[in-house]
Amino acid sequence: MRGLSRASLEEVTRRLDAVLTSTETATLGHELFEVVALLHGERSLRRWLVDQSRTPESKSGLIGSLLESKVSPATILVASDIVQAKWSTGRDMVDAAEQVAVFATVAGLAADQRLGELEDELFRFGRIVAAQPELRAALTNDAVGVGHKRALVENLLSGKVSAAALALVTEAVSRPRGRTLEQGLDHFGQLVAERAKRYIAVVRTAVPLSAPQQSKLQEVLTRVYGRAIHLNIEIAPEIVGGLSIRVGDEVIDGTVAGRIAEVRRRLAG
Known part of the structure:
Protein backbone atom coordinates (compact mmCIF):
# COMPACT_ATOMS: atom_id res chain seq x y z
CA MET A 1 0.00 0.00 0.00
CA VAL A 106 -4.46 -8.70 19.30
CA ALA A 107 -4.89 -5.54 21.39
CA GLY A 108 -5.11 -7.58 24.59
CA LEU A 109 -1.59 -8.89 23.95
CA ALA A 110 0.14 -5.57 24.41
CA ALA A 111 3.34 -7.04 25.83
CA ASP A 112 6.03 -7.74 23.25
CA GLN A 113 6.55 -11.29 24.54
CA ARG A 114 2.86 -12.17 24.20
CA LEU A 115 2.76 -10.90 20.62
CA GLY A 116 5.81 -13.06 19.94
CA GLU A 117 3.98 -16.08 21.35
CA LEU A 118 1.05 -15.34 19.04
CA GLU A 119 3.39 -15.18 16.05
CA ASP A 120 4.75 -18.58 17.06
CA GLU A 121 1.24 -20.04 17.40
CA LEU A 122 0.27 -18.96 13.90
CA PHE A 123 3.55 -20.24 12.46
CA ARG A 124 3.28 -23.63 14.18
CA PHE A 125 -0.29 -24.17 13.05
CA GLY A 126 0.70 -23.33 9.49
CA ARG A 127 3.43 -25.96 9.61
CA ILE A 128 1.03 -28.53 11.12
CA VAL A 129 -1.42 -27.94 8.28
CA ALA A 130 1.33 -28.18 5.65
CA ALA A 131 2.46 -31.53 7.10
CA GLN A 132 -1.04 -33.07 7.28
CA PRO A 133 -2.74 -33.15 3.85
CA GLU A 134 -5.98 -34.61 5.22
CA LEU A 135 -6.33 -31.84 7.79
CA ARG A 136 -5.51 -29.22 5.17
CA ALA A 137 -8.15 -30.67 2.84
CA ALA A 138 -10.78 -30.57 5.58
CA LEU A 139 -10.00 -26.92 6.32
CA THR A 140 -9.81 -25.72 2.70
CA ASN A 141 -12.34 -27.83 0.78
CA ASP A 142 -14.96 -25.51 -0.72
CA ALA A 143 -17.54 -28.27 -0.39
CA VAL A 144 -17.20 -28.20 3.41
CA GLY A 145 -19.48 -25.65 5.07
CA VAL A 146 -17.98 -22.67 6.88
CA GLY A 147 -19.74 -23.67 10.10
CA HIS A 148 -18.13 -27.10 10.00
CA LYS A 149 -14.68 -25.58 9.37
CA ARG A 150 -15.10 -23.18 12.30
CA ALA A 151 -16.16 -26.06 14.56
CA LEU A 152 -13.14 -28.10 13.46
CA VAL A 153 -10.76 -25.25 14.28
CA GLU A 154 -12.47 -24.80 17.66
CA ASN A 155 -12.09 -28.52 18.46
CA LEU A 156 -8.45 -28.52 17.36
CA LEU A 157 -7.24 -25.38 19.10
CA SER A 158 -9.58 -24.33 21.91
CA GLY A 159 -7.67 -24.26 25.19
CA LYS A 160 -4.38 -24.95 23.40
CA VAL A 161 -3.66 -21.52 21.93
CA SER A 162 -4.51 -17.94 22.85
CA ALA A 163 -7.95 -16.53 22.09
CA ALA A 164 -6.33 -14.19 19.55
CA ALA A 165 -4.66 -17.10 17.73
CA LEU A 166 -7.94 -19.03 17.67
CA ALA A 167 -9.75 -16.00 16.23
CA LEU A 168 -7.14 -15.39 13.52
CA VAL A 169 -6.87 -19.04 12.50
CA THR A 170 -10.66 -19.25 12.30
CA GLU A 171 -10.75 -16.17 10.10
CA ALA A 172 -8.00 -17.50 7.81
CA VAL A 173 -9.87 -20.79 7.43
CA SER A 174 -13.40 -19.47 6.98
CA ARG A 175 -12.77 -16.32 4.89
CA PRO A 176 -9.49 -16.71 2.96
CA ARG A 177 -10.00 -13.71 0.60
CA GLY A 178 -8.28 -15.51 -2.27
CA ARG A 179 -5.29 -16.69 -0.22
CA THR A 180 -4.27 -20.24 0.51
CA LEU A 181 -4.55 -21.18 4.18
CA GLU A 182 -0.77 -21.02 4.59
CA GLN A 183 -0.69 -17.59 2.94
CA GLY A 184 -3.48 -16.38 5.20
CA LEU A 185 -1.73 -17.50 8.36
CA ASP A 186 1.54 -15.98 7.15
CA HIS A 187 -0.24 -12.72 6.31
CA PHE A 188 -1.80 -12.47 9.75
CA GLY A 189 1.57 -13.28 11.31
CA GLN A 190 3.12 -10.42 9.36
CA LEU A 191 0.41 -8.04 10.59
CA VAL A 192 1.02 -9.12 14.19
CA ALA A 193 4.72 -8.41 13.65
CA GLU A 194 3.83 -5.04 12.16
CA ARG A 195 1.83 -4.25 15.28
CA ALA A 196 4.88 -5.15 17.36
CA LYS A 197 6.98 -2.95 15.04
CA ARG A 198 9.27 -5.73 13.86
CA TYR A 199 9.77 -8.13 10.96
CA ILE A 200 9.39 -11.90 10.86
CA ALA A 201 12.27 -13.95 9.49
CA VAL A 202 11.33 -17.49 8.45
CA VAL A 203 14.51 -19.52 8.88
CA ARG A 204 14.86 -22.97 7.32
CA THR A 205 17.76 -24.99 8.65
CA ALA A 206 18.84 -28.62 8.39
CA VAL A 207 19.59 -28.84 12.12
CA PRO A 208 18.23 -26.94 15.16
CA LEU A 209 19.95 -23.68 16.05
CA SER A 210 21.27 -23.21 19.57
CA ALA A 211 20.05 -20.28 21.68
CA PRO A 212 23.31 -18.35 21.12
CA GLN A 213 23.08 -18.98 17.36
CA GLN A 214 19.49 -17.70 17.29
CA SER A 215 20.47 -14.64 19.31
CA LYS A 216 23.36 -13.88 16.97
CA LEU A 217 21.17 -14.34 13.88
CA GLN A 218 18.56 -11.97 15.33
CA GLU A 219 21.28 -9.43 16.04
CA VAL A 220 22.66 -9.60 12.49
CA LEU A 221 19.23 -9.42 10.83
CA THR A 222 18.15 -6.54 13.05
CA ARG A 223 21.24 -4.64 11.98
CA VAL A 224 20.63 -5.42 8.30
CA TYR A 225 16.93 -4.52 8.25
CA GLY A 226 16.98 -1.73 10.82
CA ARG A 227 14.10 -3.22 12.79
CA ALA A 228 13.62 -5.85 15.49
CA ILE A 229 13.36 -9.39 14.10
CA HIS A 230 11.23 -12.32 15.28
CA LEU A 231 12.56 -15.72 14.18
CA ASN A 232 10.28 -18.52 13.00
CA ILE A 233 12.52 -21.57 12.65
CA GLU A 234 11.65 -24.57 10.49
CA ILE A 235 13.78 -27.72 10.57
CA ALA A 236 14.21 -28.95 6.98
CA PRO A 237 16.74 -31.80 6.61
CA GLU A 238 16.36 -31.72 2.82
CA ILE A 239 18.35 -28.48 2.55
CA VAL A 240 21.44 -30.50 3.71
CA GLY A 241 23.30 -27.57 5.29
CA GLY A 242 23.32 -23.81 5.70
CA LEU A 243 20.32 -21.53 6.15
CA SER A 244 17.49 -20.19 4.05
CA ILE A 245 16.05 -16.95 5.45
CA ARG A 246 12.91 -15.20 4.22
CA VAL A 247 12.03 -11.70 5.40
CA GLY A 248 8.91 -10.49 3.64
CA ASP A 249 9.44 -11.06 -0.08
CA GLU A 250 13.24 -11.24 0.21
CA VAL A 251 14.94 -14.64 0.39
CA ILE A 252 18.55 -15.18 1.44
CA ASP A 253 19.43 -18.72 0.38
CA GLY A 254 22.70 -19.97 1.81
CA THR A 255 21.81 -23.66 1.75
CA VAL A 256 23.74 -26.45 0.07
CA ALA A 257 20.56 -27.47 -1.76
CA GLY A 258 20.09 -23.88 -2.92
CA ARG A 259 23.63 -23.66 -4.29
CA ILE A 260 23.24 -26.97 -6.11
CA ALA A 261 19.95 -25.77 -7.62
CA GLU A 262 21.64 -22.55 -8.77
CA VAL A 263 24.43 -24.50 -10.49
CA ARG A 264 21.83 -26.64 -12.24
CA ARG A 265 19.95 -23.55 -13.43
CA ARG A 266 23.13 -22.05 -14.85
CA LEU A 267 24.06 -25.29 -16.61
CA ALA A 268 20.58 -25.56 -18.07
CA GLY A 269 20.78 -21.94 -19.32
Missing part, protein backbone atom coordinates in the same frame (compact mmCIF):
# COMPACT_ATOMS: atom_id res chain seq x y z
CA ARG A 2 1.50 3.32 -1.07
CA GLY A 3 0.93 7.05 -1.32
CA LEU A 4 -2.60 8.16 -0.57
CA SER A 5 -3.66 4.81 0.85
CA ARG A 6 -0.58 4.52 3.07
CA ALA A 7 -1.29 7.93 4.63
CA SER A 8 -4.93 6.98 5.17
CA LEU A 9 -3.95 3.68 6.79
CA GLU A 10 -1.66 5.47 9.23
CA GLU A 11 -4.44 7.88 10.20
CA VAL A 12 -7.05 5.10 10.57
CA THR A 13 -4.64 3.13 12.75
CA ARG A 14 -3.95 6.18 14.91
CA ARG A 15 -7.68 6.71 15.42
CA LEU A 16 -8.14 2.99 16.19
CA ASP A 17 -5.64 3.26 19.03
CA ALA A 18 -7.84 5.89 20.69
CA VAL A 19 -10.87 3.56 20.47
CA LEU A 20 -9.02 0.52 21.85
CA THR A 21 -8.56 2.14 25.25
CA SER A 22 -12.30 2.24 25.93
CA THR A 23 -13.87 -0.84 24.34
CA GLU A 24 -13.93 -4.64 24.50
CA THR A 25 -11.23 -5.36 21.96
CA ALA A 26 -12.03 -9.01 21.20
CA THR A 27 -15.58 -8.05 20.26
CA LEU A 28 -14.32 -5.12 18.22
CA GLY A 29 -11.92 -7.37 16.33
CA HIS A 30 -14.64 -9.93 15.59
CA GLU A 31 -17.07 -7.28 14.38
CA LEU A 32 -14.44 -5.56 12.23
CA PHE A 33 -13.82 -8.86 10.46
CA GLU A 34 -17.54 -8.87 9.66
CA VAL A 35 -17.07 -5.41 8.16
CA VAL A 36 -14.16 -6.79 6.10
CA ALA A 37 -16.43 -9.57 4.81
CA LEU A 38 -19.10 -7.02 3.87
CA LEU A 39 -16.68 -4.77 2.00
CA HIS A 40 -14.93 -7.69 0.30
CA GLY A 41 -18.18 -9.31 -0.78
CA GLU A 42 -19.94 -6.22 -2.19
CA ARG A 43 -18.09 -4.84 -5.19
CA SER A 44 -20.61 -2.08 -5.91
CA LEU A 45 -20.42 -0.94 -2.29
CA ARG A 46 -16.61 -0.79 -2.46
CA ARG A 47 -16.72 1.29 -5.63
CA TRP A 48 -19.21 3.71 -4.10
CA LEU A 49 -17.18 4.11 -0.92
CA VAL A 50 -13.87 4.82 -2.68
CA ASP A 51 -15.45 7.29 -5.10
CA GLN A 52 -13.80 10.55 -4.11
CA SER A 53 -16.71 12.58 -5.49
CA ARG A 54 -18.80 11.29 -2.56
CA THR A 55 -18.64 13.27 0.66
CA PRO A 56 -17.14 11.68 3.79
CA GLU A 57 -20.46 12.32 5.56
CA SER A 58 -22.42 10.36 2.97
CA LYS A 59 -19.99 7.44 3.22
CA SER A 60 -20.19 7.44 7.00
CA GLY A 61 -23.96 7.62 6.85
CA LEU A 62 -24.19 4.67 4.47
CA ILE A 63 -21.91 2.37 6.45
CA GLY A 64 -23.66 3.39 9.65
CA SER A 65 -27.06 2.48 8.23
CA LEU A 66 -25.75 -0.90 7.04
CA LEU A 67 -24.21 -1.76 10.41
CA GLU A 68 -26.74 -0.20 12.78
CA SER A 69 -28.09 -2.65 15.38
CA LYS A 70 -25.71 -5.33 14.07
CA VAL A 71 -22.46 -4.23 15.72
CA SER A 72 -21.29 -2.10 18.62
CA PRO A 73 -21.00 1.70 18.43
CA ALA A 74 -17.20 1.35 18.61
CA THR A 75 -17.21 -0.80 15.47
CA ILE A 76 -19.39 1.69 13.63
CA LEU A 77 -17.00 4.46 14.66
CA VAL A 78 -13.93 2.59 13.34
CA ALA A 79 -15.75 1.52 10.16
CA SER A 80 -16.78 5.14 9.57
CA ASP A 81 -13.17 6.25 9.95
CA ILE A 82 -12.16 3.68 7.34
CA VAL A 83 -14.75 4.55 4.71
CA GLN A 84 -14.28 8.31 5.15
CA ALA A 85 -10.55 8.03 4.45
CA LYS A 86 -9.20 8.36 0.90
CA TRP A 87 -8.09 5.13 -0.79
CA SER A 88 -6.41 4.56 -4.13
CA THR A 89 -8.43 1.38 -4.70
CA GLY A 90 -11.23 -0.58 -3.11
CA ARG A 91 -8.74 -3.35 -2.39
CA ASP A 92 -6.67 -0.94 -0.31
CA MET A 93 -9.73 -0.03 1.74
CA VAL A 94 -10.55 -3.69 2.43
CA ASP A 95 -6.92 -4.45 3.28
CA ALA A 96 -6.92 -1.54 5.73
CA ALA A 97 -10.11 -2.79 7.35
CA GLU A 98 -8.54 -6.23 7.71
CA GLN A 99 -5.41 -4.77 9.26
CA VAL A 100 -7.31 -2.82 11.91
CA ALA A 101 -9.41 -5.95 12.59
CA VAL A 102 -6.19 -7.86 13.31
CA PHE A 103 -4.85 -5.00 15.45
CA ALA A 104 -8.06 -4.96 17.50
CA THR A 105 -7.99 -8.75 17.88
Whole structure:
Protein backbone atom coordinates (compact mmCIF):
# COMPACT_ATOMS: atom_id res chain seq x y z
CA MET A 1 0.00 0.00 0.00
CA ARG A 2 1.50 3.32 -1.07
CA GLY A 3 0.93 7.05 -1.32
CA LEU A 4 -2.60 8.16 -0.57
CA SER A 5 -3.66 4.81 0.85
CA ARG A 6 -0.58 4.52 3.07
CA ALA A 7 -1.29 7.93 4.63
CA SER A 8 -4.93 6.98 5.17
CA LEU A 9 -3.95 3.68 6.79
CA GLU A 10 -1.66 5.47 9.23
CA GLU A 11 -4.44 7.88 10.20
CA VAL A 12 -7.05 5.10 10.57
CA THR A 13 -4.64 3.13 12.75
CA ARG A 14 -3.95 6.18 14.91
CA ARG A 15 -7.68 6.71 15.42
CA LEU A 16 -8.14 2.99 16.19
CA ASP A 17 -5.64 3.26 19.03
CA ALA A 18 -7.84 5.89 20.69
CA VAL A 19 -10.87 3.56 20.47
CA LEU A 20 -9.02 0.52 21.85
CA THR A 21 -8.56 2.14 25.25
CA SER A 22 -12.30 2.24 25.93
CA THR A 23 -13.87 -0.84 24.34
CA GLU A 24 -13.93 -4.64 24.50
CA THR A 25 -11.23 -5.36 21.96
CA ALA A 26 -12.03 -9.01 21.20
CA THR A 27 -15.58 -8.05 20.26
CA LEU A 28 -14.32 -5.12 18.22
CA GLY A 29 -11.92 -7.37 16.33
CA HIS A 30 -14.64 -9.93 15.59
CA GLU A 31 -17.07 -7.28 14.38
CA LEU A 32 -14.44 -5.56 12.23
CA PHE A 33 -13.82 -8.86 10.46
CA GLU A 34 -17.54 -8.87 9.66
CA VAL A 35 -17.07 -5.41 8.16
CA VAL A 36 -14.16 -6.79 6.10
CA ALA A 37 -16.43 -9.57 4.81
CA LEU A 38 -19.10 -7.02 3.87
CA LEU A 39 -16.68 -4.77 2.00
CA HIS A 40 -14.93 -7.69 0.30
CA GLY A 41 -18.18 -9.31 -0.78
CA GLU A 42 -19.94 -6.22 -2.19
CA ARG A 43 -18.09 -4.84 -5.19
CA SER A 44 -20.61 -2.08 -5.91
CA LEU A 45 -20.42 -0.94 -2.29
CA ARG A 46 -16.61 -0.79 -2.46
CA ARG A 47 -16.72 1.29 -5.63
CA TRP A 48 -19.21 3.71 -4.10
CA LEU A 49 -17.18 4.11 -0.92
CA VAL A 50 -13.87 4.82 -2.68
CA ASP A 51 -15.45 7.29 -5.10
CA GLN A 52 -13.80 10.55 -4.11
CA SER A 53 -16.71 12.58 -5.49
CA ARG A 54 -18.80 11.29 -2.56
CA THR A 55 -18.64 13.27 0.66
CA PRO A 56 -17.14 11.68 3.79
CA GLU A 57 -20.46 12.32 5.56
CA SER A 58 -22.42 10.36 2.97
CA LYS A 59 -19.99 7.44 3.22
CA SER A 60 -20.19 7.44 7.00
CA GLY A 61 -23.96 7.62 6.85
CA LEU A 62 -24.19 4.67 4.47
CA ILE A 63 -21.91 2.37 6.45
CA GLY A 64 -23.66 3.39 9.65
CA SER A 65 -27.06 2.48 8.23
CA LEU A 66 -25.75 -0.90 7.04
CA LEU A 67 -24.21 -1.76 10.41
CA GLU A 68 -26.74 -0.20 12.78
CA SER A 69 -28.09 -2.65 15.38
CA LYS A 70 -25.71 -5.33 14.07
CA VAL A 71 -22.46 -4.23 15.72
CA SER A 72 -21.29 -2.10 18.62
CA PRO A 73 -21.00 1.70 18.43
CA ALA A 74 -17.20 1.35 18.61
CA THR A 75 -17.21 -0.80 15.47
CA ILE A 76 -19.39 1.69 13.63
CA LEU A 77 -17.00 4.46 14.66
CA VAL A 78 -13.93 2.59 13.34
CA ALA A 79 -15.75 1.52 10.16
CA SER A 80 -16.78 5.14 9.57
CA ASP A 81 -13.17 6.25 9.95
CA ILE A 82 -12.16 3.68 7.34
CA VAL A 83 -14.75 4.55 4.71
CA GLN A 84 -14.28 8.31 5.15
CA ALA A 85 -10.55 8.03 4.45
CA LYS A 86 -9.20 8.36 0.90
CA TRP A 87 -8.09 5.13 -0.79
CA SER A 88 -6.41 4.56 -4.13
CA THR A 89 -8.43 1.38 -4.70
CA GLY A 90 -11.23 -0.58 -3.11
CA ARG A 91 -8.74 -3.35 -2.39
CA ASP A 92 -6.67 -0.94 -0.31
CA MET A 93 -9.73 -0.03 1.74
CA VAL A 94 -10.55 -3.69 2.43
CA ASP A 95 -6.92 -4.45 3.28
CA ALA A 96 -6.92 -1.54 5.73
CA ALA A 97 -10.11 -2.79 7.35
CA GLU A 98 -8.54 -6.23 7.71
CA GLN A 99 -5.41 -4.77 9.26
CA VAL A 100 -7.31 -2.82 11.91
CA ALA A 101 -9.41 -5.95 12.59
CA VAL A 102 -6.19 -7.86 13.31
CA PHE A 103 -4.85 -5.00 15.45
CA ALA A 104 -8.06 -4.96 17.50
CA THR A 105 -7.99 -8.75 17.88
CA VAL A 106 -4.46 -8.70 19.30
CA ALA A 107 -4.89 -5.54 21.39
CA GLY A 108 -5.11 -7.58 24.59
CA LEU A 109 -1.59 -8.89 23.95
CA ALA A 110 0.14 -5.57 24.41
CA ALA A 111 3.34 -7.04 25.83
CA ASP A 112 6.03 -7.74 23.25
CA GLN A 113 6.55 -11.29 24.54
CA ARG A 114 2.86 -12.17 24.20
CA LEU A 115 2.76 -10.90 20.62
CA GLY A 116 5.81 -13.06 19.94
CA GLU A 117 3.98 -16.08 21.35
CA LEU A 118 1.05 -15.34 19.04
CA GLU A 119 3.39 -15.18 16.05
CA ASP A 120 4.75 -18.58 17.06
CA GLU A 121 1.24 -20.04 17.40
CA LEU A 122 0.27 -18.96 13.90
CA PHE A 123 3.55 -20.24 12.46
CA ARG A 124 3.28 -23.63 14.18
CA PHE A 125 -0.29 -24.17 13.05
CA GLY A 126 0.70 -23.33 9.49
CA ARG A 127 3.43 -25.96 9.61
CA ILE A 128 1.03 -28.53 11.12
CA VAL A 129 -1.42 -27.94 8.28
CA ALA A 130 1.33 -28.18 5.65
CA ALA A 131 2.46 -31.53 7.10
CA GLN A 132 -1.04 -33.07 7.28
CA PRO A 133 -2.74 -33.15 3.85
CA GLU A 134 -5.98 -34.61 5.22
CA LEU A 135 -6.33 -31.84 7.79
CA ARG A 136 -5.51 -29.22 5.17
CA ALA A 137 -8.15 -30.67 2.84
CA ALA A 138 -10.78 -30.57 5.58
CA LEU A 139 -10.00 -26.92 6.32
CA THR A 140 -9.81 -25.72 2.70
CA ASN A 141 -12.34 -27.83 0.78
CA ASP A 142 -14.96 -25.51 -0.72
CA ALA A 143 -17.54 -28.27 -0.39
CA VAL A 144 -17.20 -28.20 3.41
CA GLY A 145 -19.48 -25.65 5.07
CA VAL A 146 -17.98 -22.67 6.88
CA GLY A 147 -19.74 -23.67 10.10
CA HIS A 148 -18.13 -27.10 10.00
CA LYS A 149 -14.68 -25.58 9.37
CA ARG A 150 -15.10 -23.18 12.30
CA ALA A 151 -16.16 -26.06 14.56
CA LEU A 152 -13.14 -28.10 13.46
CA VAL A 153 -10.76 -25.25 14.28
CA GLU A 154 -12.47 -24.80 17.66
CA ASN A 155 -12.09 -28.52 18.46
CA LEU A 156 -8.45 -28.52 17.36
CA LEU A 157 -7.24 -25.38 19.10
CA SER A 158 -9.58 -24.33 21.91
CA GLY A 159 -7.67 -24.26 25.19
CA LYS A 160 -4.38 -24.95 23.40
CA VAL A 161 -3.66 -21.52 21.93
CA SER A 162 -4.51 -17.94 22.85
CA ALA A 163 -7.95 -16.53 22.09
CA ALA A 164 -6.33 -14.19 19.55
CA ALA A 165 -4.66 -17.10 17.73
CA LEU A 166 -7.94 -19.03 17.67
CA ALA A 167 -9.75 -16.00 16.23
CA LEU A 168 -7.14 -15.39 13.52
CA VAL A 169 -6.87 -19.04 12.50
CA THR A 170 -10.66 -19.25 12.30
CA GLU A 171 -10.75 -16.17 10.10
CA ALA A 172 -8.00 -17.50 7.81
CA VAL A 173 -9.87 -20.79 7.43
CA SER A 174 -13.40 -19.47 6.98
CA ARG A 175 -12.77 -16.32 4.89
CA PRO A 176 -9.49 -16.71 2.96
CA ARG A 177 -10.00 -13.71 0.60
CA GLY A 178 -8.28 -15.51 -2.27
CA ARG A 179 -5.29 -16.69 -0.22
CA THR A 180 -4.27 -20.24 0.51
CA LEU A 181 -4.55 -21.18 4.18
CA GLU A 182 -0.77 -21.02 4.59
CA GLN A 183 -0.69 -17.59 2.94
CA GLY A 184 -3.48 -16.38 5.20
CA LEU A 185 -1.73 -17.50 8.36
CA ASP A 186 1.54 -15.98 7.15
CA HIS A 187 -0.24 -12.72 6.31
CA PHE A 188 -1.80 -12.47 9.75
CA GLY A 189 1.57 -13.28 11.31
CA GLN A 190 3.12 -10.42 9.36
CA LEU A 191 0.41 -8.04 10.59
CA VAL A 192 1.02 -9.12 14.19
CA ALA A 193 4.72 -8.41 13.65
CA GLU A 194 3.83 -5.04 12.16
CA ARG A 195 1.83 -4.25 15.28
CA ALA A 196 4.88 -5.15 17.36
CA LYS A 197 6.98 -2.95 15.04
CA ARG A 198 9.27 -5.73 13.86
CA TYR A 199 9.77 -8.13 10.96
CA ILE A 200 9.39 -11.90 10.86
CA ALA A 201 12.27 -13.95 9.49
CA VAL A 202 11.33 -17.49 8.45
CA VAL A 203 14.51 -19.52 8.88
CA ARG A 204 14.86 -22.97 7.32
CA THR A 205 17.76 -24.99 8.65
CA ALA A 206 18.84 -28.62 8.39
CA VAL A 207 19.59 -28.84 12.12
CA PRO A 208 18.23 -26.94 15.16
CA LEU A 209 19.95 -23.68 16.05
CA SER A 210 21.27 -23.21 19.57
CA ALA A 211 20.05 -20.28 21.68
CA PRO A 212 23.31 -18.35 21.12
CA GLN A 213 23.08 -18.98 17.36
CA GLN A 214 19.49 -17.70 17.29
CA SER A 215 20.47 -14.64 19.31
CA LYS A 216 23.36 -13.88 16.97
CA LEU A 217 21.17 -14.34 13.88
CA GLN A 218 18.56 -11.97 15.33
CA GLU A 219 21.28 -9.43 16.04
CA VAL A 220 22.66 -9.60 12.49
CA LEU A 221 19.23 -9.42 10.83
CA THR A 222 18.15 -6.54 13.05
CA ARG A 223 21.24 -4.64 11.98
CA VAL A 224 20.63 -5.42 8.30
CA TYR A 225 16.93 -4.52 8.25
CA GLY A 226 16.98 -1.73 10.82
CA ARG A 227 14.10 -3.22 12.79
CA ALA A 228 13.62 -5.85 15.49
CA ILE A 229 13.36 -9.39 14.10
CA HIS A 230 11.23 -12.32 15.28
CA LEU A 231 12.56 -15.72 14.18
CA ASN A 232 10.28 -18.52 13.00
CA ILE A 233 12.52 -21.57 12.65
CA GLU A 234 11.65 -24.57 10.49
CA ILE A 235 13.78 -27.72 10.57
CA ALA A 236 14.21 -28.95 6.98
CA PRO A 237 16.74 -31.80 6.61
CA GLU A 238 16.36 -31.72 2.82
CA ILE A 239 18.35 -28.48 2.55
CA VAL A 240 21.44 -30.50 3.71
CA GLY A 241 23.30 -27.57 5.29
CA GLY A 242 23.32 -23.81 5.70
CA LEU A 243 20.32 -21.53 6.15
CA SER A 244 17.49 -20.19 4.05
CA ILE A 245 16.05 -16.95 5.45
CA ARG A 246 12.91 -15.20 4.22
CA VAL A 247 12.03 -11.70 5.40
CA GLY A 248 8.91 -10.49 3.64
CA ASP A 249 9.44 -11.06 -0.08
CA GLU A 250 13.24 -11.24 0.21
CA VAL A 251 14.94 -14.64 0.39
CA ILE A 252 18.55 -15.18 1.44
CA ASP A 253 19.43 -18.72 0.38
CA GLY A 254 22.70 -19.97 1.81
CA THR A 255 21.81 -23.66 1.75
CA VAL A 256 23.74 -26.45 0.07
CA ALA A 257 20.56 -27.47 -1.76
CA GLY A 258 20.09 -23.88 -2.92
CA ARG A 259 23.63 -23.66 -4.29
CA ILE A 260 23.24 -26.97 -6.11
CA ALA A 261 19.95 -25.77 -7.62
CA GLU A 262 21.64 -22.55 -8.77
CA VAL A 263 24.43 -24.50 -10.49
CA ARG A 264 21.83 -26.64 -12.24
CA ARG A 265 19.95 -23.55 -13.43
CA ARG A 266 23.13 -22.05 -14.85
CA LEU A 267 24.06 -25.29 -16.61
CA ALA A 268 20.58 -25.56 -18.07
CA GLY A 269 20.78 -21.94 -19.32
